[in-house]
Amino acid sequence: MARGIGKRALAGGHDVTVVGKNSEHADGAVAALREGNGNGSVDGAVAGDSLAGDLVVLAVYYDDARAAVEALRDDLAGKTVVDVTNPVDESFDGLVVPPDSSATQELAKAAPDARFVKAFNTTFASTLQAGEAGGQPLDVLIAGDDEEAKAAVATLVRDGGLNPVDVGSQRRARELEALGLLHMTIQDELGTGYGSAVKFVG
Ligand SMILES: NC(=O)c1ccc[n+]([C@@H]2O[C@H](COP(=O)([O-])OP(=O)(O)OC[C@H]3O[C@@H](n4cnc5c(N)ncnc54)[C@H](OP(=O)(O)O)[C@@H]3O)[C@@H](O)[C@H]2O)c1
Numbered sequence: 001m002a003r004g005i006g007k008r009a010l011a012g013g014h015d016v017t018v019v020g021k022n023s024e025h026a027d028g029a030v031a032a033l034r035e036g037n038g039n040g041s042v043d044g045a046v047a048g049d050s051l052a053g054d055l056v057v058l059a060v061y062y063d064d065a066r067a068a069v070e071a072l073r074d075d076l077a078g079k080t081v082v083d084v085t086n087p088v089d090e091s092f093d094g095l096v097v098p099p100d101s102s103a104t105q106e107l108a109k110a111a112p113d114a115r116f117v118k119a120f121n122t123t124f125a126s127t128l129q130a131g132e133a134g135g136q137p138l139d140v141l142i143a144g145d146d147e148e149a150k151a152a153v154a155t156l157v158r159d160g161g162l163n164p165v166d167v168g169s170q171r172r173a174r175e176l177e178a179l180g181l182l183h184m185t186i187q188d189e190l191g192t193g194y195g196s197a198v199k200f201v202g
Contacts, residue, residue: 001084002059003032004128005120010038011131012159017052019045055080055152057120062087062096062103069110077113080149083173084120086180093185095177104143104173115149117142118173119157121180124194131161133197138162141179141198143172165200 006016010033018033020026026044033042045052047068056076058065062085069076087096087103097103108116119142120128127133140157142164144150154164167176183198190196 004125008160010040013039015040057082073111081114102173115146117144122198145170
């Protein structure tokens with residue numbers, strides 16, 4: 001997901017810093033993104049470095065996102081923080097967050113001064129790399145309570161050639177995570193090998 005979202009951000013002329021657990025991991029993603037010939041610059045950093053940029057994408061699994069948000073609580077204050085996680089259980093049969101909540105809402109509790117936005121959890125990584133599915137631009141569904149933060153994510157999405165759809169407040173993150181889970185569970189049925197996309201037409 002870091003490579004997919006990073007590729008779209010670079011295509012849109014945004015500068016990207018890839019934060020890895022260690023420099024080797026960051027370097028691999030940086031090299032891959034540089035090969036993509038984007039319009040922005042790309043650099044690597046290591047977890048623990050101070051965070052560059054106004055917008056932080058948590059392109060990690062939910063448990064890792066929780067740990068990162070707890071560790072980075074002060075650094076994230078005032079920043080737009082994009083939660084892409086699908087907090088699925090081990091059997092991919094449900095969500096691990098409380099039934100009246102979502103990963104985004106749980107993460108936001110750990111860093112209340114950050115501006116959390118749910119986005120990209122319904123777009124598979126390979127489709128972000130391609131920038132499309134079935135010959136159509138991807139819909140990127142966006143939920144959050146901070147209008148400026150949602151607008152910043154929508155700009156990133158649009159600049160990268162995708163179609164932002166504001167689906168409402170942070171409470172809608174729950175439905176987006178349920179949709180993300182459903183999209184995963186129907187991959188065998190669709191036979192698209194995680195190459196399908198959720199798209200609204202009309
Ligand atoms: N793949 C998809 O199509 C897709 C679609 C929608 C949503 N998502 C969501 O996107 C998230 C990432 O999925 P993914 O498929 O991209 O997983 P992935 O390929 O396994 O990448 C996750 C990366 O996070 C790194 N990481 C973990 N903790 C970190 C930290 N504290 N600092 C820096 N890096 C850290 C891991 O590094 P190490 O390798 O060193 O462990 C790993 O490289 C998940 O929450 C998933 O639910 C995925």
